[in-house]
Each structure stands twice: as C-alpha cells, then as structure tokens.
Amino acid sequence: MALSYRARRRWAYLILLVGLPAYIVVSVTLVNWLERLYGRPPLWLELIVYVGLGVLWALPFRALFRGVGREDPDKPSVD
Secondary structure: HHHOHHHHHHHHHHHHHHHHHHHHHEEEEEEEEHHHHOOOOHHHHHHHHHHHHHHHHOOOHHHHHOOOOOOOOOOOOOO
C-alpha cells in the first residue's frame, strides 16, 4: 500500500526528529561499549565505523524520503 505524499512527509519528520537522535545515541553507546571491550581503535577505523553507521540508518528509509522535499504532486494546480 503506497503512502500519500502527506503521510510520507509526516513519517519523514517523525524519523528525523525522534528516530535519528535515538539512533545516534544507540550508535555512540555501541561504539563506546566496543571501546571498553577492545580498547580504542585507530582514528581512521573509528571514522569508518561512524560513517558506515551514518549511512546505514538511511538505507531502509530511502523510498520514504524520496521526493518529500518537492512540491505536493497531489495538490491541484491553480492554472
């Protein structure tokens, strides 16, 4: 079932305002936990892990975010 433009926009806001900060907290906690277990990794490896986690969160939501920044296609034109 396809979501309307308005529903996709609302879900995108919810994910960005609630889900993304929660994901950041979980990611940093996970990296800190691994740091306690194995010691601090080299800076380049830590950077790769954070960049990878930063890209990983958006992959499941690509379809949801696609086209949300454009004008509503369902809106009737005034012409």
